[in-house]
Amino acid sequence: MGNLNITALCCSSALYEGLKPGEYSRAYVEGVQIIETPCSGKVDPIYLLKAFEKGADLVVVLACDQRLCTTLEGSKRIHKRIERTKLLLAEAGLEPERLVLRIVRRPALKSLDILFAGIKEATKELGPSPVGRNDR
């Protein structure tokens, strides 16, 4: 369980919005490669597929609630893109459950460890990706 490669694309507003001065620290979770995006609306299916190509066993996307998106429509788009990417993964022979979307309360920085612990627990049956670990 602790050995799964996890790549997380996290909206930076989702991580940091609402932190008081002095509360900021770089988002970090052990064993998780965190990639910050300016908005979850920036996330395209190709980034998610590439993460799996590079050997991720799980890919996580953190996004804000649609009603709170600071770019207005950004996080509205992520839901459908996740659905589409799940289809693309299934076509390619990967379990769609390896892609996880979490809508988080801002700022998620404060509860990151718990969040990822929960995700690992929920996906523990999956095991390593059938694709293997090589970067292609």
Add this chain to the structure above:
Amino acid sequence: MNAMKSNLQRVLEAGAFAVTAECGPPRSADADVVIRKGLLLKKFVDAVNVTDNQTAIVRMSSIAAAAILKSVGVEPVFQMVCRDRNRIALQSDLLGASALGLRNMLCLSGDHQKFGNQAQGKNVFDIDSMQLLRTVTDMTEQGRFIGDEFVMEAKPQIFAGAAENPFADPFAYRAARLEKKIESGAKFIQTQCVFNLEKFATWMKEVRKLGLHKRVHILAGVTPLKSAGMARYMRDKVAGMDVPDAVIDRMAKLKGEEARAEGIKICVETIQRLRKMEGVAGVHIMAIEWEEAVPEIVEKAGLLPRP
């Protein structure tokens, strides 16, 4: 010239209330099925329509089945849909039909092939039913083919009609469309089956306003219901069909023989009410796969003997 007129034409032109029925050809090469149905209907109707691959399900061709009916003394109305044949085939078949002595025909668009058993086939729709009507008119009156200077010697002798659906949309346009068909040469019209008499009466009113009832013979369609299930199916699954709740309710609690008896009763009542409408020149009984019901309906509606 009078000897060339079909029985249906003579009956309608004499002003008598005409009765036609429908015969669905078999999904096989069995001529006896056609003969049996024809003989069943013979004394009770003025002519029998033979459908053309209805609902896009392959059946014995309309012209062949019509010729078989003619051979046992039953006057047919062959049907031609525009879905399956191009102008070459349609005009060719018209010549052949006439040569076989078939004198009545109905021009139709045809149900889309997706409903039938050949949904992967190409459709044709080279010409539409209005253009087909005009083609029949040009062939019978001028001896001319589409876009051709050539004049044939023996012109086909065909009494052509068209279908009309008073219940389809756009409702407001339906009477105008009928006028167009008359101008294209339609001599008679058979309508989709009538259950909603109010709506039909509204359509007839529009038709009379334009004087169309005087220019074309309108036969109103009727269909006897076998069951409440059939009534609901027609209401929900068949395009352009209007079956009011009152009719469904009458069938609702009945089963088997009782349901069929009620279906026939409703049909007879409908015919009686249609006879009273100005401009209705006859009735077209479409008892699909229940041709046996036609004699009883015709008799009970007081339409015997036929002229």
Add this chain to the structure above:
Amino acid sequence: MIVGERKPFGEIQGLLGRYDNILLVGCGTCVKVCFTGGDKEVAVLASQLRLAAAKGKKKKTISEMTIERQCEIEFVDEVAGKLTGNDVIMSMACGAGVQMLAERFPDTPVLPAVNTTFLGLLQKQGHFVENCQGCGTCVLGTFGGICPVSRCAKSLFNGPCGGSQNGKCEIGGDTPCAWQQIIDRLAKLKQLDNLKAHVPPKNWSTARHGGPRKLIREDNIL
């Protein structure tokens, strides 16, 4: 634009089965606009093929390239530069593009990744609809800008059939009845009289029925 849909993934894999080095070529015009075969779709398909190959423990290289349009030789020429080392080209363009590539590179097998379907437009977000059949004798002026050839399931010219109900076509799938649309529009334009005259049989010889068509512009040939 020309609209198409990517072929089912299984079919694509089947087509590529015997090849190890694949060049995937996208097109930046019509198929990009309908999210089927542009640069993004090339990247996605390439990624999927690599994932599938890795899962199946197969060694395949997938190269990617997208050109402006695959229906013009000057853009297609650019593909020559990326051909080396690849044993097949799979095109994500429409049928025309696939064939242009095949003609330009006769020594390389060229496969389609897309099922080209129709000529149409983007009606609203995510909705592409067919509305032109290239019949060669445009009569949109008579019918209020609504094409009976492409939008009526039966290509009727003299009014609707009996299957029109509530503005919908009998074929279902929420398809609008083109004739209801024509009548409504002409009514709005106060040009319903356009429909009074009988429309005679169409000249289909200018359509595909007359044979594959061509356009030759002598004035553009040096």
